[in-house]
Amino acid sequence: MKAGAINSFWREEVDGFLGWVQLERGLSPNTVASYEDDLQQFGGFLDRESFTSWCDVDETTIGRFLEWLTDQEFEASSLSRKLSTLRGFSAYRERESGASSLTEIVRGPRARRKVPTSLTLGETVRLLEAPSLAAPHGLRDRAILELLYGSGLRVSELTGLLLQSVDLENRFVRVFGKGSKERLVPVGGSALKAFRDYLQAGRPALVKAKTGSEVFLSQRGTPISRKTVWHLVKTHGVRAGLSKAVKPHMLRHSFATHLLEGGADLRTIQEMLGHADIATTQIYTKVEGERLLDEHSRYHPRNRD
DSSP: OOTTSSOTTTHHHHHHHHHHHHHTSOOOHHHHHHHHHHHHHHHHHHHHTTOOOGGGOOHHHHHHHHHHHHHTTOOHHHHHHHHHHHHHHHHHHHHHHOOOOOTTTOOOOOOOOOOOOOOOHHHHHHHHTOSOTTSHHHHHHHHHHHHHHHHOOOHHHHHTOBGGGEETTTTEEEEEOGGGOEEEEEOOHHHHHHHHHIIIIIHHHHOOTTOOSBSSBOTTSSBOOHHHHHHHHHHHHHHTTOSSOOOHHHHHHHHHHHHHHTTOOHHHHHHHHTOSSHHHHTHHHHHHHHHHHHHHHHHOGGGOO
């Protein structure tokens, strides 16, 4: 817990809640960190409102908090997540101490699922070829980009990838997704070559005395961070001359979209992405539908002016 991050009058309860969701529910460290950030933000709001007890928090308080977030231009999806965190925390307090629950008091904003932005195949190729292969970090960056696109990994899955989880002979990697759920993900031909080149000629040059078994390393020999991955993806996007602001998740979206365009089954894509709900994967059918409508309007003779 960050020192001073949560109001003193409820810090102990927040610590208990965060420990419970991590140890009892088995949620990932990233999810727990998101819960902590949400509660920290709500704690800051309570400070501004001069609250000294959680017992004083009611539906009006949470409504004002949501209004404040809206004024800060948070999107509906973010507001829904933060409200879900507060409901979870309130339910935890009710179960642990019999405190009144706020789980049903406030109805959150309906989040509109955004159509994910993806790259065209041409843009993807330009991005993948952007890193220079003359240096170890260039081999690393190429392997990272190829794996993000070729296997649809999340950034957290990529940064947590271990050498013992890689089976290049059988062309798959073992990753742990949200909720520490394990899955096998295939590695395609282009990604396989980049991966092998990095392991043979890139990673050995980055290894230091205290380097562990993480696959992707920083210049200091430590596990590469999510922030570094975001930076290198953005940098190579600029180097490739792409007009879009490229982010790691865009490569995951491109992976799914291009598979669907190529005729892959939606359930297969769901399994490779590690989505618990097929509804999450179905958003890519909307992407494909919009692409087909655009192509029809551009090229069908009866749509031309």
